[in-house]
Amino acid sequence: MGIFDFLGGSGPEKALKLKSKVTQKYGDPATRQKALQQLGEMKYPEAVGVLLQRYTITVEPLTTDADEKEHVFELIKSFGKDAVAPITEFLRKNEQATSWALRLLESMLPESEVIGIAVDALNSLSTQYMRDPEKKVVLLHYVTGKQDPRIAPAVLPHLDDMADDVKIAALKALGPQKHEPAREPILRLLTTGDTARRVQVAALGALQESGFSVQGYREKVEAVMNEPYYLDGNDMVQRRA
Incomplete structure (x- = not known):
């Protein structure tokens, strides 16, 4: 365990705390995009679960929305097989973004x-x-x-x-x-x-x-x-x- 994990700076708790920024529809999009990038750099299953929450909202303009969702797709793919369990759980519990969850699973399994x-x-x-x-x-x-x-x-x-x-x-x-x-x-x-x-x-x-x-x-x-x-x-x- 690294020192930042011990201090709660980049561990699972940090990932969960970023959920509010990931699902922020209004305000400066850079805040949301920075949070997405931070999550992509964490190698915890909790980070995948939070990244998936980006698929539950739609932001304006729609071109930005599409670009961010594709970016999230690539970030989650980078987790490899570690992402399968969180994606499956997301699919089981959420009514939204089913097509994204299936597309991600198709890319991994x-x-x-x-x-x-x-x-x-x-x-x-x-x-x-x-x-x-x-x-x-x-x-x-x-x-x-x-x-x-x-x-x-x-x-x-x-x-x-x-x-x-x-x-x-x-x-x-x-x-x-x-x-x-x-x-x-x-x-x-x-x-x-x-x-x-x-x-x-x-x-x-x-x-x-x-x-x-x-x-x-x-x-x-x-x-x-x-x-x-x-x-x-x-x-x-x-x-x-």
């Missing part, structure tokens, strides 16, 4: 590990109401198009979310997975009377992409069919070219 972190987050959020659904949507968009057996079971509960944007994101993620347990929930969502039209269109797209039959639901599906989708003679949803 193999894709399978980032998928695991995203899946854990989706599982923890599956029964949680959020006034702003952005975090769920970002996580669902992240796993969309990726092939991993953990994804579909984590996505499936989000078909029951209160927010239509979450339902649509979940449907788009489920389509390529061809996850048989999702067939009935997708069909129920499609044919429920209060389902929004745009959610119905996304459900039809998921059924078509999954190659699932609508057997047992044909009459109900026909009643809500939307172009460019149609049902063929084998109870399969098809899309017109």
Whole structure:
């Protein structure tokens, strides 16, 4: 331990004390930028946690905001694997800046590990109401198009979310997975009377992409069919070219 650590000059306590400057939206931007640089020079996990707080605010002008956030990205990357735990904790606890947290994790870990972190987050959020659904949507968009057996079971509960944007994101993620347990929930969502039209269109797209039959639901599906989708003679949803 160095003398400055002993005196509290550059240790974890100092990092935590800089949070108010990092999240200072008004006043001289040099104060905030100096604090960011100081944190980048500390090699404590607490410094990463404070640097991540910069992503929870937006400052004017937006060019400065973007430049600072990119700078923070590079500062956090310089911590290497030591930054993974604080980033994961930030992702778990904060509703904001999910895309930045995922981008940072992608720069440090193999894709399978980032998928695991995203899946854990989706599982923890599956029964949680959020006034702003952005975090769920970002996580669902992240796993969309990726092939991993953990994804579909984590996505499936989000078909029951209160927010239509979450339902649509979940449907788009489920389509390529061809996850048989999702067939009935997708069909129920499609044919429920209060389902929004745009959610119905996304459900039809998921059924078509999954190659699932609508057997047992044909009459109900026909009643809500939307172009460019149609049902063929084998109870399969098809899309017109």
